[in-house]
Amino acid sequence: MSEQKKILFIVNPISGTGKQKNIVSLIDSYLDKNKFNSTIQFTAHAGHAKEIVKNEHPNFDIIVAVGGDGTVHEVGTSLINTNCILGIIPTGSGNGLARHLKISMKIAEAIKQLNNHKTKKIDTILLNKQPFLGAAGLGFDAHVAWKFDEAPTRGLLTYLKISVKEYFRYKPQEYKLIFKDKTVTTKDLLITISNSNQYGNNAFISPNSELDDGFVRLIGLKPFPLYIAPILAYKLFNKKILSSKYVTEYKTNQVEIQSPSPEMHMDGEPVKHHEIIQIEVNPKSLNVISNE
Numbered sequence: 577m578s579e580q581k582k583i584l585f586i587v588n589p590i591s592g593t594g595k596q597k598n599i600v601s602l603i604d605s606y607l608d609k610n611k612f613n614s615t616i617q618f619t620a621h622a623g624h625a626k627e628i629v630k631n632e633h634p635n636f637d638i639i640v641a642v643g644g645d646g647t648v649h650e651v652g653t654s655l656i657n658t659n660c661i662l663g664i665i666p667t668g669s670g671n672g673l674a675r676h677l678k679i680s681m682k683i684a685e686a687i688k689q690l691n692n693h694k695t696k697k698i699d700t701i702l703l704n705k706q707p708f709l710g711a712a713g714l715g716f717d718a719h720v721a722w723k724f725d726e727a728p729t730r731g732l733l734t735y736l737k738i739s740v741k742e743y744f745r746y747k748p749q750e751y752k753l754i755f756k757d758k759t760v761t762t763k764d765l766l767i768t769i770s771n772s773n774q775y776g777n778n779a780f781i782s783p784n785s786e787l788d789d790g791f792v793r794l795i796g797l798k799p800f801p802l803y804i805a806p807i808l809a810y811k812l813f814n815k816k817i818l819s820s821k822y823v824t825e826y827k828t829n830q831v832e833i834q835s836p837s838p839e840m841h842m843d844g845e846p847v848k849h850h851e852i853i854q855i856e857v858n859p860k861s862l863n864v865i866s867n868e
C-alpha cells in the first residue's frame with residue numbers, strides 16, 4: 577500500500593445555506609481511509625482559516641477548504657508558493673473557483689473526487705501585492721459585496737435582492753486603465769479582474785479566462801438600459817457575455833487601474849484599496865485539486 581496522505585479539512589460553519597452540517601459523517605463515509613489520514617477543524621471567526629493554514633500547512637499534503645469563495649480565498653492565498661495542495665468542498669453561495677475547476681457541487685461527490693484526484697498549478701493574481709484566486713472587482717459588484725457583507729442573511733436570494741435594490745441607486749464611475757502599451761479611460765458600471773471564468777453560480781463573466789495561462793482578464797461593463805438586462809443575463813449564463821456591445825475585455829499580465837472609489841471585492845470579500853491599483857500575475861503559484 578502506498579503511503580497515506582495527510583489531509584486537513586477546514587470547515588466554515590456559516591458558509592452558504594448550511595450544506596456542510598453533515599460534513600463529519602460524510603467525510604467518514606466517503607473519504608478513502610486507505611489513502612488518507614484526515615483531520616477536521618471548524619473555523620470560529622472570519623480570518624481563522626488563514627491562521628490555521630499558516631500554522632498547519634507544513635504538516636499536511638492537502639488542505640481542503642469546506643466553504644464558499646471567501647473560505648477558499650483564506651485557505652488558498654495562505655498556500656501560495658508552498659508544497660501543500662488546495663482542495664475544495666464547495667458549500668458557499670457562489671463557488672466560482674470550485675465550478676471553474678469542475679468540482680462537484682454535491683458534497684458526497686466532491687469528497688469521492690478527492691479519492692482519485694488530479695492536481696495542477698494555477699496562477700494567482702496580486703492586487704497591490706495582496707493575492708486573490710478567482711475574481712476581484714471594482715464598481716457595482718464591489719458595492720454589492722459590501723452590502724452583502726452587512727446583510728443579516730446569506731445565500732443566492734439575499735445576493736439577488738441586494739443587487740436589484742442597489743442597481744437603481746448606483747452611478748457608473750470613470751476609470752483609467754494603464755497597460756504597458758496603452759492607456760484607456762472608460763466609464764463603467766463595473767470592472768471585473770478575472771483569473772477564473774466565472775463569479776460563481778455559472779455566471780461566466782470572463783468565459784475566456786484560464787487559471788494557468790499567465791494572464792488576467794479585465795471585463796468592463798458599460799451602463800446599459802434596463803430592458804437589456806434579460807439579454808445580458810442570458811449571455812452571462814451561456815458564456816456569451818463578450819458578444820455584448822456593453823462589454824469590453826482586456827487580456828494582460830500587468831495593469832494599473834486608477835479608480836475614483838476605494839470599494840473593491842477580492843474573491844467576493846469586500847476590501848478597500850487606495851485609488852491606484854496595481855495588478856500583476858503570479859504564474860503557477862498554487863497547487864490545486866482539479867477535475868478540469
Ligand SMILES: Nc1ncnc2c1ncn2[C@@H]1O[C@H](COP(=O)(O)OP(=O)(O)OP(=O)(O)O)[C@@H](O)[C@H]1O
Pocket residue numbers: 588589590591592593619620621622623624643644645646647648650667668669670671672730731776843844845
Ligand atoms: N466561524 C465563522 N464565523 C463567522 N464568519 C466566518 C466564520 N468562518 C469563516 N467566516 C467568514 O465567512 C465569510 C463567508 O464565507 P464563504 O465565502 O466561505 O461563504 P459564502 O459567502 O456563503 O460563499 P460564497 O463566497 O461562495 O458566496 C468569509 O468572509 C469568512 O472569512
